[in-house]
Amino acid sequence: MLSVSKEYIRTLAKKGLRSDKRKMDEYRQPVSVEYGVSSKSAEGSAKVTIGDTVVVAGVKTEVGTPYPDRPNEGTIMVNVELLPMSSPEFESGPPSIEAIELARVVDRGIRESHAIDFKKLCLKEGELVWTLMIDIYPLNASGNLFDACALAALAALKDAKFPKLEDDVINYKERTDNPIPLEFLPVSCTVHKIGGKFFVDPTSDEEKATDARLTTAFTDKAEICAMQKGGDEPLTEKEISEIIDLAEKKTQELRKKL
Amino acid sequence: MGKILVKEKQVVVPGEVLAEGMDFLPANYAFREGEKVVSMRLGMAQVNGRLIKIMPLTGKYIPQKEDLVIGKVVDMNYSNWRVDIGYAQEGMLNVRDGTTEFVERGAELSEYYDIGDYLAVKVSNVTKSKMIDLTMKGPGLRKLVGGRIVKITPAKVPRLVGKKGSMISMIKDKTNCQILVGQNGCVWVSGKNPDDEFRATQAILLVENMAHVPGLTDKINAFLEKEAKGDEK
Amino acid sequence: MSYKREDRKESELRPMKAKVGVVKNAVGSAMFQIGKTIAMAAVYGPRELHPRFMQKPDTGILRCHYNMMAFSGSGDRVRPGPSRRSKEIGLVTTKALEPALDLREFPKTVVDVFIELLQTDAGTRCAGICAASMALADAGLNMKDLVCAVSGGVVGDTPVADLDYNEEAYEGGSVDIPVAVMPRTGKVTLLQLDGTVSKEKFKEALKLAKEGCNQIYDVQKKALKGKYKEE
Numbered sequence: 001m002l003s004v005s006k007e008y009i010r011t012l013a014k015k016g017l018r019s020d021k022r023k024m025d026e027y028r029q030p031v032s033v034e035y036g037v038s039s040k041s042a043e044g045s046a047k048v049t050i051g052d053t054v055v056v057a058g059v060k061t062e063v064g065t066p067y068p069d070r071p072n073e074g075t076i077m078v079n080v081e082l083l084p085m086s087s088p089e090f091e092s093g094p095p096s097i098e099a100i101e102l103a104r105v106v107d108r109g110i111r112e113s114h115a116i117d118f119k120k121l122c123l124k125e126g127e128l129v130w131t132l133m134i135d136i137y138p139l140n141a142s143g144n145l146f147d148a149c150a151l152a153a154l155a156a157l158k159d160a161k162f163p164k165l166e167d168d169v170i171n172y173k174e175r176t177d178n179p180i181p182l183e184f185l186p187v188s189c190t191v192h193k194i195g196g197k198f199f200v201d202p203t204s205d206e207e208k209a210t211d212a213r214l215t216t217a218f219t220d221k222a223e224i225c226a227m228q229k230g231g232d233e234p235l236t237e238k239e240i241s242e243i244i245d246l247a248e249k250k251t252q253e254l255r256k257k258l
Numbered sequence: 259m260g261k262i263l264v265k266e267k268q269v270v271v272p273g274e275v276l277a278e279g280m281d282f283l284p285a286n287y288a289f290r291e292g293e294k295v296v297s298m299r300l301g302m303a304q305v306n307g308r309l310i311k312i313m314p315l316t317g318k319y320i321p322q323k324e325d326l327v328i329g330k331v332v333d334m335n336y337s338n339w340r341v342d343i344g345y346a347q348e349g350m351l352n353v354r355d356g357t358t359e360f361v362e363r364g365a366e367l368s369e370y371y372d373i374g375d376y377l378a379v380k381v382s383n384v385t386k387s388k389m390i391d392l393t394m395k396g397p398g399l400r401k402l403v404g405g406r407i408v409k410i411t412p413a414k415v416p417r418l419v420g421k422k423g424s425m426i427s428m429i430k431d432k433t434n435c436q437i438l439v440g441q442n443g444c445v446w447v448s449g450k451n452p453d454d455e456f457r458a459t460q461a462i463l464l465v466e467n468m469a470h471v472p473g474l475t476d477k478i479n480a481f482l483e484k485e486a487k488g489d490e491k
Numbered sequence: 492m493s494y495k496r497e498d499r500k501e502s503e504l505r506p507m508k509a510k511v512g513v514v515k516n517a518v519g520s521a522m523f524q525i526g527k528t529i530a531m532a533a534v535y536g537p538r539e540l541h542p543r544f545m546q547k548p549d550t551g552i553l554r555c556h557y558n559m560m561a562f563s564g565s566g567d568r569v570r571p572g573p574s575r576r577s578k579e580i581g582l583v584t585t586k587a588l589e590p591a592l593d594l595r596e597f598p599k600t601v602v603d604v605f606i607e608l609l610q611t612d613a614g615t616r617c618a619g620i621c622a623a624s625m626a627l628a629d630a631g632l633n634m635k636d637l638v639c640a641v642s643g644g645v646v647g648d649t650p651v652a653d654l655d656y657n658e659e660a661y662e663g664g665s666v667d668i669p670v671a672v673m674p675r676t677g678k679v680t681l682l683q684l685d686g687t688v689s690k691e692k693f694k695e696a697l698k699l700a701k702e703g704c705n706q707i708y709d710v711q712k713k714a715l716k717g718k719y720k721e722e
Contacts, residue, residue, distance in 0.1 A: 140514045273674065300631065346597050347599070
């Protein structure tokens with residue numbers, strides 16, 4: 001296990017170098033997606049690996065009454081649990097603000113981008129709609145949970161098939177061949193800034209040394225469909241523009257893994 | 259006459275029976291249960307005549323007096339620094355053992371060693387309840403500036419050092435790096451450039467992963483030569 | 492009612508898979524799968540135990556945490572968070588592993604084992620114990636023996652080893668008996684029972700469970716040693 005100080009990372013970053021010899025725009029290897037890891041119990045599931053970071057996600061479906069203000073729409077719910085198993089820094093207990101931010105950013109990328117047409121989740125207007133519940137768990141947290149969790153959620157949605165409905169009640173034991181209606185996959189990439197330079201896919205040490213980060217999600221037509229800035233330092237407009245260009249390039253690579 | 263049930267260097271699990279018979283003497287991480295000699299750890303069996311030992315393959319560092327260790331300062335008060343040396347409890351570096359300089363009463367300790375600093379220190383005492391005293395007084399002991407830290411399983415440290423230091427000397431020579439190996443598995447690597455440091459780090463991690471493989475010194479040598487050529491391109 | 496298994500013998504366990512070192516950040520870790528039940532365990536520690544009053548002056552203590560992932564249940568989504576059931580399972584898991592563990596080298600500390608279920612099809616607490624036992628060995632802790640666990644049971648009238656979900660829910664009556672054993676001595680460290688059963692059938696079921704544990708021991712040994720096979 002490698003432990004590199006913030007100062008050292010910053011010194012290297014200013015020269016465009018990283019402690020593990022990666023380029024600033026290089027993801028760790030392997031980047032892989034495995035589908036159906038919990039296929040017996042979850043309607044959809046997937047495991048995503050980015051370097052040492054491993055995240056698993058699952059989709060469970062439910063039927064119920066819609067929200068009164070959206071009588072013909074189903075909905076999604078995204079939950080992230082930072083398991084104490086995945087890092088010595090995570091403790092048991094209610095979701096921390098880090099877990100909540102992760103969940104809401106992943107949610108935003110799917111919900112607000114209209115990647116799922118919620119009207120297609122409606123069974124009977126005003127009476128019965130589908131709810132998709134996505135639960136995301138890091139198994140080994142070694143940096144870049146933003147990208148890994150988002151990718152895992154998408155892969156689980158892609159893997160999912162609706163269960164059989166019998167008289168408006170779900171029979172979890174039988175699954176149909178019907179996938180979740182995804183208009184497109186909103187793939188996201190988080191770009192970090194240290195020492196004035198931008199890079200992607202930070203290790204845990206690099207994440208601790210970060211000045212600022214910007215997560216951007218794109219549709220398959222290269223339109224921006226979600227954003228979230230984090231970190232202590234501000235970003236200039238020029239920097240934001242550079243980051244968006246870098247992120248777009250990277251999401252094209254990530255998209256190929258799905 | 260008893261019988262030995264395992265081969266030399268065979269990997270065994272906790273609870274595995276190594277030998278039967280009262281002739282055999284368990285040592286290290288082997289214990290006796292009636293007629294049987296049993297392993298207490300996941301490790302390699304070592305048979306030396308009648309002596310049966312286990313060389314562990316994993317496990318947390320257990321501090322012993324005189325050990326040279328590398329630790330990180332995690333806290334301090336007005337008279338000592340608390341240092342994380344990878345044991346379940348932090349080690350204590352008292353101000354009078356921390357430096358040969360004269361430290362005035364009420365002086366700001368962080369001016370000497372601050373939180374996050376890595377120190378090369380020696381274990382001066384381990385009490386019955388496993389409280390650990392550290393000292394900076396000794397040759398080569400100092401605050402480590404620059405470079406990077408690699409953490410390996412303490413059980414693999416002897417393999418990294420090698421017979422009479424052969425393995426670690428070779429890595430130092432081939433990468434032009436200063437390398438300090440702590441008994442607690444914490445290794446400090448400092449080179450003239452990040453590429454050299456990276457190669458040294460990779461070699462160290464390779465030794466850790468392949469500690470049980472024979473002919474390791476040659477393999478690591480070959481690895482370093484290959485990587486060096488790659489860097490020159 | 493007479494019950495007969497279709498896909499395997501009454502004494503036979505479901506197919507098993509095990510792997511060690513699956514969580515890099517943890518000191519020790521393992522995955523154990525039996526049938527469709529998948530459990531992962533990760534060990535952290537020995538580390539300082541807080542609050543102080545829980546510390547033991549002459550030894551470390553073991554603390555096991557059991558959790559089901561929300562999508563691991565065979566029906567509805569499982570609400571995240573600790574339940575009374577998961578806390579009880581954490582307790583009996585700790586009690587099942589303690590007799591095998593020797594933490595005297597680490598006074599005042601705690602060893603935390605986190606067990607996660609990725610998919611469940613009966614036998615979850617036993618699978619968790621099997622994974623945890625390998626993870627503790629992988630972590631380099633002193634152990635007198637590994638711990639193996641599997642459920643024994645009586646389905647209808649028939650004693651079996653390793654009940655699956657359908658057998659647990661069998662209409663003609665089912666008795667579920669989770670058992671954990673230290674294989675070298677055969678000593679039992681976990682024993683629970685759900686259902687009603689005669690003394691004779693109970694003894695038969697217990698015997699089948701203990702024999703089943705020997706099969707598990709082979710799988711665990713192979714996984715632990717497999718990490719160190721020469722390349």
